Amino acid sequence: MTGCVVVENGVIKKVIPRGGRTPAHADAVIDGKGLTLLPAFIDLHAHFRDPGFPGKETLESASLAARAGGYATVVCMANTKPPLDTFEAARSLRERSAALGLIDLHPAVALTKGMEGKELSGIKRGLMKQGNHALSIPDPPLLFSEDGKDVLDDALFLEALAAAAQLGSPVSCHCDNGGVEAEKAKQSGEPREVWSRIEENNATERAIRLGSQAGCALHIAHVSTKEAVAMIRDAKRKNPRVTCEATPHHIALAEKTAALLGAESFGRVNPPLRTEEDRRAIIAGVAGGVIDAIATDHAPHAAQDKAGGAPGFSGLETAFAVCCTELVRNGVVSLQKLSSLMSAAPARILGLKDRGVIREGLRADLVFVDTEAEWIVEPSAFKSRGKNSAFAGRKVFGKTLATMRAQAMRVVTV
């Protein structure tokens, strides 16, 4: 649509179609002619490395990267040092982020203490709050996750999933551990592409099974195999509380690129870039609605860490362009659908009812994009400290120009 969005006190006050009556007075008017205004993006999955790894990223550099990429809301993962395993630690990081004022940050809390897989994390004290309001424990986090570690013990995992169900927060499962069968394949010298596929497929099956048993909202992170897509498609028929995400790199790249970059260094990511067939299954999953959302899995590393095999890519600043290029320009989905994958769907998964679409009464978290802008990915220009991108040197289409976050009294016209 073309028209005008009126913002007052950080809230979308009016959406006026072209030709409608615009307000006579405004503190400021932003002319977005030729551009597209979208709801700001919401990332379900980023690694902010804070506390603990300032050589890779800090709260500030990650938040600046998020803003540059069009994100106003981000969930950051708990694999920090120390791991984020209490509600209090999550609240304190959230408060530090609020003081910066760049994005709305929601730290995920680990399922087990120290992410060691031995006993429940602060989720347990969170449960106690249910019966004892005198305990001063902050509200449950929007998401729990044990990150790439998963919880290996079935009984403990089930207990954690049941606790999350009781607290009403979804659990994001990274499905990187495939139990005995994957371990056997690893030990017998099978290549990574073989054992890591067993890992993801077995772990996805297990997470869906135990998540359904516990009755919690289960979110599968960074789906990358064709088998996992099929499993999730089936699971969703039986259990609508199963959701999943795909990353821009699994949508756009396959094992060939990893080999070119160095499969054990600059091309390494968890889960790995897989076959072209897997990539096509992810794209079909996006087109067909099996994949609910796009998440970056922004995983910044210092160059020497990448050279030494640290897995992951910086993704916040390229996600929109990569998806715009691969999905919209290639005719897989419309721009509107991409917007929903990056905003409305993550908002729904997180239970954030006040954002994700441009609608009167919702937060004025907005991003201007130029869908025609053509540019070359140059990681040295990233705001993120992690200059590791699998898209370095690639031509992409679609640029995020300005991210606005619940700002006071503005009129935006497009």
Ligand code: NCD
């Ligand atoms: C993640 C990171 O660097 O934190 N990396 C990644 O490749 N996704 C950790 C992980 O999930 O292995």
